[in-house]
Amino acid sequence: MSLFLYNIFLFLYGTALKFAAFWNPKAKSWVTGRRGWEAPLISAMSGRSSHVLWMHCASLGEFEQGRPVLELIRQKYPRYTILITFFSPSGYEIRKNYQGADYVCYLPLDGSSTARRFLDIVKPDIVLWVRYEFWYHFLNQLFKRGTPVILISGLFRSSQPFFQWFGRLHRHMLSCFRYIFVQNAESATLLRNIGIENVAISGDTRYDRVSAIAEAFEPLPEIAAFVNGLPVVVGGSTWPEDEEELDHFANTNSGFRFIIAPHEIGEHHLKDIEKLFHNTIRYSKWVKIWKESAFKANSPHVLIIDNIGMLSRLYHYAIIAYVGGGFGGDGLHNILEAAVYGRPVIHGPHYERFPEAIELIEAGGSFSVGNALELEDTLKKLLANSSEYSMAAVAAEEFVRKRRGATHIIMDYLEVNRLLTN
Template identity: 30%
Template sequence: MFFFFYNITSIFLVLPVSLYHWYRSVSRGRSPAFKERFGFLPREELAKIGGRPVIWLHAVSVGEAIAARPLLKALRAKYPCHAILVSNTTETGRAITSSFPEKDISLYFPFDFLPAVRRALEHIKPELIIIMETEIWPNFTRQAALRGIPVILANGRISDRSYSRYLAFKWFFRHALQLFSNLCMQTEVDRERIIAIGAPPERTLRIGNLKYDIPFRHLSPEDIIALKEHYTIPHELSVICAGSSHPGEEEHIISAYRELLVSRSDLFLVLVPRHPERAANVAALLANAGLAYRRRTDLAATSDVMFRSGEVLLVNTIGELMGLYALSDVVFVGGSLVPTGGHNLLEPASVGVPTIFGPHMTNFREIAALVLQHQAGIQVDTPADLAEAFQKLLSEPVLRQELGRNGLLMMRENGGATERHMEIIAGYLDTKFPSNNTKQRSN
């Protein structure tokens, strides 16, 4: 009965949802890709399946895509004869995953409209579906179950901010949650929360966080110099990278940078807004502050002109954050000075760079606690504390190196979630395709 009323309601929602999606895409200068989102998949993409069994992994946006990378590498290594399809909801997520060599096919996830879902599943016919973190779509999950396709929730989490909303709509989500074959949650708190929302306890497991399995290494001085040269940054400058910044944070980052420049002549700032389409707004802030800057997309035309101390690289691209973190001396991770919930602190930790972050880390509470426990970063209470934290790490190289080493140790001690996820996945694929993990990839 629930699904009957859900589908009746969805008929009336198709038009407003489509109009909203069209406006959102066009206003950001991107294609709405309605054909894929309604299940009409490109023939050239479907041809890449080539008769192979398909593993379908869905990662909503950039964060989920990056978290999925260790799992994708493991899937490619263990199942070389399977076609791996990666779907995304956002354009930025699609841009990231399109460059992943482990995948065979990139598509947009269909709207949870019954004809769209049926059409997509009938075209793809996956043997297994893996959904990253917390995406609960009733029609998609039910149609997969009706076709006997196992659906696994991987790296699942329920944030503090969303938990109350999920509970309030428990009557809605429990119907889909009951259809998941397994729900692999990051922490025991996440496990308890999703069970309270309606997940079956016997199929809900605490597996750990895939983000700890990001490949980690400490770069050599030669590697760092080469990275700096790639971005036309003089190797003698100390680099602050502010990554994944949000509205309301850039003003404080710029203010802290200007304050430091009063007493230092060896500084350089890399500023990476979370959403590249905001680059024009951030550029206006830099201009108003009297700071010279160049956009990342302009570097090719000015590759023979090195940056100078006091200038700014404004990054208006995606997919480069890890390299920018690696060349930096200190990293500030955004979404944490404003009540957004924070972003992933493990990325700078994985390249041995100390992290500064603000008080709003509700979406990454476990990771923030571990960073502080391992003394791999500094948490500031207010935006006014940002300049002092930068100055402390920049002026104390021994402390900076110690925090960087602690971050690498933290990554080493908390890994293993990929292997545990693969054990669950193998239970669905190995009995059906016992020889596929030994064959060579044939495409």
């Protein structure tokens, strides 16, 4: 792709989102969130310290990957002013009040003048770019200014433009990074084959993140009351396609407890879930009943989570976790949040872009299913065979434990090369 075509793409992309904002809530958030971005950013950065660290994340998943490094930097180098930017509304809306940063905002749409203006205001001393989403003008300007940009938890596939005959512009973006930390050997080999040598295999920082969450686990007494000592299946980050696969088993197994934590918690979606599953109660209503000690022995056996932020702790209560996204095109969600607790994981058939899913299946800690029948067979097999269940549970926990340490590899590089200073 030439720079001319890239700029046309940016124009068309921005125009399409402005048009879609008339009816699409996410597009509206994307557009309105960037409107008038300069003044708040100037205000936020005006009282900054002498050092500024900027971390960019595409969405919430990338934020969770960058978070272990960011929080370690915050702990060891507290004088830094920390700026976090998001491209996606789903990341920004959930983490806009994150206390570990001095300012959280949307990244303005890429453009030559926009990138220059943004960097003139922020003047970052170091930039952490998490996993993917490459914006030419921002990266090119950072390179010209000599600002060190570090890619964290990069993951590359041979089908990406960097490795195609038309990918010169994308290859230039890679050359703008001071150093690139990748998740696996395949990514490192792909980069070295196109002449990118400043690369190291660190692994995925998410293993550190989910381990820290599990170690700091705080009980949820209202969930324990709902579970009431019964076996629990937690469906996490589910989409309608996932819920349609789960509902029959849940509706025909009232001796279990089921917790459904959907990816989208809009009222329309919650009502659809209530139609699919029998004997349900929403979390917000359950908490009220629990606080008033008004629940009875025949309480509903399906709990629908109607808030954001609880999922990682919910997996602690599961006997088996079902992780959503594997039946649709949006991508499999974070299976490590469940595996860290030693919970066997089940998910849909579309996981080929997620190396952790491929490797966890190979390790025996997770299972892919193609339809509701396969899902029910897998659930029944695990629940009926204690030996098979135990092997899967141990495999899941060991899988996460053995892959921790990416955060410290990255921090060692930053400190040895004096990219951080007190």
